Amino acid sequence: MKKRVLMGVPIFANSHFQPYEMARLVDLVTEVTFRRGDVLAEEGQPAKQNLYIIRTGRIVIANDNGMINNLGQGDYFGETAIQREDEIISHQTITAEEDTTCGVLTKSAIESVIGSVTRLGKPLPPVASKLDRSIKLKDLIKFRILGVGTFGKVWLVSHKKTGTPYALKMLSKREIIGHHQVEGVIREKNIMSSIDHPFVVNLICTFQDDRSLYMLIELVQGGELFSVIHTETRDGVPNANSRFYAACILESLSHLHHRHICYRDLKPENILIDSLGYCVLVDLGFAKIVMDKTYTLCGTPEYLAPEIILSKGHDKGVDYWAFGVLIYEMLVGRSPFYSYGTDQVSLFKRIVQVKYSFPPGGVVNEVAQDLIQRLIVRRQANRFGCLARGDMDIRDHAWFSVIDTDKLLRKKIPAPWIPQIKDPLDASHFDSYRHVENEPPSSKPHLSSHQQELFRDF
Structure with a gap:
């Protein structure tokens, strides 16, 4: 069977x-x-x-x-x-x-x-059950833009009465329709509504008006993991630091996978650092519930698994491949497959052929190398995380032997780096987007009633 x-x-x-x-x-x-x-x-x-x-x-x-x-x-x-x-x-x-x-x-x-049949049929949290319906869009004050994407902007906001800071993701309905992503945006909202984990960004509530969709998200102020790995003076982080960040990421992926959610866009830009120095997975735009396999080409080229490039159908195994690539990047300071000037065709050839090597001089110790080599495996069925024991093979690997998962989840392990955060509205760890903050609102005509109906379930 x-x-x-x-x-x-x-x-x-x-x-x-x-x-x-x-x-x-x-x-x-x-x-x-x-x-x-x-x-x-x-x-x-x-x-x-x-x-x-x-x-x-x-x-x-x-x-x-x-x-x-x-x-x-x-x-x-x-x-x-x-x-x-x-x-x-x-x-x-x-x-x-x-x-x-x-x-x-x-x-x-x-x-x-x-062990016990009491474990059978434990339901997942119902969609949207955790959303806070008491907060209204009019209750929020905009301060500055934290990021810009294909469909809109992410604003730093605070609640007028409580002063609580949030990130407000503002998405253009017209752009979403134009890119044929209505289903994807609603899927993202539904998935985020069902997740409650310390290492996955928390969706507070959603709104919409005639022109935009809004997702109010917890504010994670420490900036991207990318900025921790790549600084002005170095690329890469020490073994112990990499292990700490990887352990956080593994917990977030495991939480998603146990709910049959494939993340599909793991990269350091999609991992933020919170005020205690812990990793938080953000941007679930490519996340999808996958019971068998899916065939959509999505993700970031440097982190794509061979089965995505070859259109063979993929599942959570692509997240474990990207996890191995990310561990390599943290330790070495660069992607295992990409170097400056590499075109996409050459990049994809290297990935499909699993053509990479470790730098000499013990930059990556043998234990870490062993884990990476078990994750960056061409045949998905042989990849760590995809074997009979699932993610337990990764958790039990010698590289993670010093990690106390219970303490990690309770944030009782001192983080290797804690960002300096001056106040609840400090956005100094994000790039400046002042040049687009005063752009006038769109003058394009309003959407038709039929187009508005597309967002009924948001």
Whole structure:
């Protein structure tokens, strides 16, 4: 049985399992054939605590309330019984209407992998459940621009009454429509609404008016990781510093991957440093829920995995490739595949051929080299993070042996560098965009009612 079939059952799709746990559960599914007329469960009798997924044939379920359900290939039953810790009496009579083959996963098999059935079906936070609807757009005061992108600007703002600072992402509806990114922007908002993690930027709330979409985001004031790696006097950071930053990034990626979210644009420009010196992943514009594989070409050239370049279909494995590239860049001070003057065709050839080397002189120690070489692997199936144990292979690697994950998540490990932040509105760690702050608003005509309807779900 393929993993995606088991993931089609909500109690598994909504469970917080490690990839290697899911792989083991798939291995424990056995095939059982029932003859026409066989009774799998009888009303009033103890129910078998098994999950059944129909491969061929038909099953009839007669409920004690008189309802009858006919199930066929791809349907499943028994999910209620296996979630009970004690035995239950069946309220259904279940019969094979014809010769039927099912994949069967017993409760005891499930418990042998996950420990307790109480872990089954833990739902993800509902979309938009954490957004603060008490804040209004009119409550915010603009101060300066922190960044400029394809669809708009990011402003430093504060709340008029509380004085709380935020970053306000302001996106042009017309530009979004023109670039055919309506679905992508709404997807970004929905994904951010469902995430709550100390190392992933927090979406506070959203607004919209006739011309723009707005995303109010927590302010992360320490600037980009890129500016930590590349300064006026050096490129690269020491081994211990790189390990600390990498550990933060691994936790953020792991949080996304456990929710089937592929980030797809990992690079130092998309990682900010907070006031305590910890990494925060930002800009989820390319993030996507991926249950199997996706084929969209997206990301930043230097960090693209071979399977993206070759259009072979990709999943979370591309994040682990980029993670390896990022660790290399932190330690060496440059990309493993790009050097000044390299054109994109040559860059992509080097990536696909995995053509890179470590500088001489022990710049990167053997332990770090080993981890990087296990991440920057052409064949995704052999890449660390994509094996049976999932991200545990990375966590358990010797390079991360000194990292206490619990302390890291509670921000109890002293960061290697803490940014100097003068006040709650200090934006000194960001580039200046004064030249575009006073640009007049767009004079283009308003969107039609049909175009406005495209943003109904934002």
